[in-house]
Structures are given as structure tokens and as C-alpha cells.
Amino acid sequence: MSMTPIVLDARTLKALAHPLRVQVVGTLRRFGPSTATQLAERLGVSSAAVSYHVRQLAAAGLVVDVPERGNARERWWKAAHDVTVADTRTLDEDDPDALDAYLRSIATAITLRIQQVLGARSAMPPEWRSVTDLSDFRARLTPAQTEELTERLHAVAEEYVRQHPESEAGPDAEMVSFDLQVLPDLDVGDRS
Template sequence: MTTEPNAVVLDGSSLKALAHPLRVSLLGALRRFGPATATQLGQRLGISSGSASYHLRQLEKAGLVTDDVSRGNARDRWWRAAHRVTELRGEDMDPADADAIDEYLRSVAASYTLVLQQTVNERATMPPDWRDAMDISDYLLRLTPDEAKTLAVRLHAVVREFRYDVPENRAPEDAERVTVVLQILPQPQGALEDGVTEDDPS
């Protein structure tokens, strides 16, 4: 799969740094809202500035956040995300990192859920054009693993045809930030709850 522009591909060190829901939230906030101090991030996420500072330093050690040298002073340290996109390539990871991958994905899933809930809650106050543009859809397909990978590649390619939310990309005046979440969720019969299969008539 092609690496996204300004992306970091997780290795064992950076994966372990992100295997914590608060760190995923901190990195996501910096990417979504731009540079901020630990105090500002703490207020946004409902945590103490000390806690925010500690977790930001762990992200810094992994190369995921860095100082914003264009801001701040001796009293206030400003942080920014070092990359716009995070990529996880499970097939390239050490099997010993399996638990960290699962913890990271749980944190990501929680952050996606929060964004979805916030967007739905704010839908009533959106301009009509944006209410009409919003879409939440799901499709139940029956695919092989190779077909699922092909689907992911094609969907990523479609998203790349559009304008990334980066400063160097000039956008029309009526453009707003849009979050696109891609989820391809295998659901093998053995993983279904209570042992019920799709062929069970009950």
C-alpha cells in the first residue's frame, strides 16, 4: 500500500508509545486543531496539564510530536504533530507487538467513536449543505482476504484524489475540514457472539 504524504509508519517503539488512549487523543487533537500547549490540550481533553505534559513527552521520544519553534517562550512550550497521518502495517510488525497493536487499535476505535458522536450531536446546527453532504453508511459484503485488501487499496486511492487538509493545499473559501474514516472489519463466523452463525435461522 502506498504511503500517505507526510505519514509515519509505526514501528515497535512508536506503536508502544501510542498504545494508550490518552496519547492517541493528544496526537489527534494536535492534528485536528493545530499546535497547542499542554495546558490547552489538558483543557480540551479534560485532564491536568501535568498529565498532558507527561504523555506529550512520551510521544516526543517516539518522534510523533515535536516543538513548534514558531511559537512559545521560556514559560509556555508549544507542541505540534510531527506527521499528518499514522500508518500501521501489521504484516511488517514483530509478532511480539500483537498486544500493543490491539491496544492501539482499541484507542483508535474509541477516538473514532467520539468524533462520530460529536458530529452527530452537532448536525442540527450545521449549514444545510453540510447536513446533506454528511454520510454514514455500511455495507455487508462476503469477501476473501485478498478481495478485502484490494477493496482497501481502491478506497484509499479514491480518497487520495481529493485535497488533503494541509497548509500548502489552497482550498476554496467554502471548503471545511472533512473526516473520512475507512473501516474494513472482518467478521469470521467463529468471532460471532454466542456461537451463532449467519446460517442459523434463530
């Protein structure tokens, strides 16, 4: 599976530093090309709000027009990239406030998705309910060890994405989302 990534820079970071914009890009990646009206229905917001944010995303090159699907009355959009990569070290130096806003937007989108899935959990087939997992772990690590952990977890996730492309999925396969958060514990107490 060939994935098209975008590495965020200061301009694209600012364009994604809004929860609705993160949701729009995620929805286009998940469901494919859509109109602003369709996106608004999926996201539960007004078409005017989605249209405004889609134009901002298009100006930043994060979504693109799909002219072969549109007509004089409706415009279709698709995500311009399959994957978003944020080099937090560089972005933190360039614009820490925009990076923080972007990260909060990502956290909001992940939280909404988790709540939607948990709200629908009782209607899931038992085999999917039994493999749904929300786990947390704690370890006392140095920044270097934390970086190593993050890289290893990313490698495992990327391996599964490569080895199980959507185009080769069997009839019992479903799209599965897995999110990674590696965060320092703010309530550490005594560090001795």
C-alpha cells in the first residue's frame, strides 16, 4: 500500500489547528470524496461552517477539488494526502502555539471517535466487542527511552498498515483505528 504523506510546516500546521478541520480531513480520508453538505451531515455541523473550513484546507493544500465528480451546483473534495506527519521538534521551534492548537485538535478528534464507537459498542458483533481495547500503561523513562518506545510502537503500527492493505482485506475484515499517545505524567509526585 503506497501512502501519500504530508509533513506539516508552519502554514499547514496553522490550517489544521482547528478541531473541525482535523475532522474534515479525517472524514475525507475515511469515507472518500464528499461535498460540503455530506461532510456537514456526517459531522453534525452546518454546511456553511464546513464550506468555510474546506476552503481554508484547500488554500493550504490539504484537500483538493474532485472536478470529475462535481457540477455547477456542488463541489466534491478529497484529502490530498493519506497520512499527516508532524515533526514536533521543528514545529515547536517555529510556532509552539500553533502546534499546541493542532495537538489539541487531534486530541478532540480522537476523543470524539472513541465516544462514537463506545456509544455504538452494544450494537457491535460480539467478536468485535471482545477485541475493542482502551489500555493505558505507565513506565518511568528518560526522554531517550520515551523516543525509542514511540519509534518502536510506530514501527509496529506501520508494519500492520503495510501488511494488511485495504485492497486485500477479506470479507470478515473491518477498518480498525489505533491511536498512539505517549505523554509525560503530569501528576508525578516525588521524583526522587
